[in-house]
Amino acid sequence: MSIEKLKANYPVDIRWIHFPLHPETPAEGKSLAELFAGRDIQPMHLRMQGLMAEAGLAYGDRSHTYNSRLAQELGKWADTQQGGEAIHDALYKAYFADAVNISDVEALVRIAASVGLDPDAARRVIENREFEQQVDADWQRSREYGVSGVPTFYANELVVVGCQPYETLEKFVQHLLEQDTSGNKDSNSHDE
Secondary structure, three states: OHHHHHHHHOOOOEEEOOOOOOOOOOOOOEEHHHHOOOOOHHHHHHHHHHHHHHOOOOOOOOOEEOOOHHHHHHHHHHOOOOOOOHHHHHHHHHHHHOOOOOOOHHHHHHHHHHOOOOHHHHHHHHHOOOOHHHHHHHHHHHHHHOOOOOOEEEEOOEEEEOOOOHHHHHHHHHHHHHHHHOOOOOOOEEEO
């Protein structure tokens, strides 16, 4: 995966900031045909499959989109736990490769447990909406940054949007490092 390769090769600090992609999607999900009514979704699927393969990411033949709000809250909590960053890859795989409904509490608890997080704590966090305000703040920050798609890499008011080849992200990081050595000290990379 490009992000892991960047982290191995450069001093980047990745912080997940959540974004409201289709927040109106009901908990039971919505078919992609309905979401993109009137459009041929097969070319869209093939394009995404190609982009994901280029980035070294799994991408299944999913037919639905699901509301990701609870998954985002779970991810925000997981970032506060030892080893919790693994939840992001697990949620990605569940959603994009395995077509799991990531708005389902039981599915989210299983995903949390699969990466070594306490399933009882995960259930409590989800059911009590303990990280609702933090995700609200992320959504506000995303609006302020002008985020229009995921992933978005943002640092020093520079933005790279969408699933990009490693070489594009590497140029982004190299540019940020050049800025840093010329006096600008805010060079964190953000993935939203």
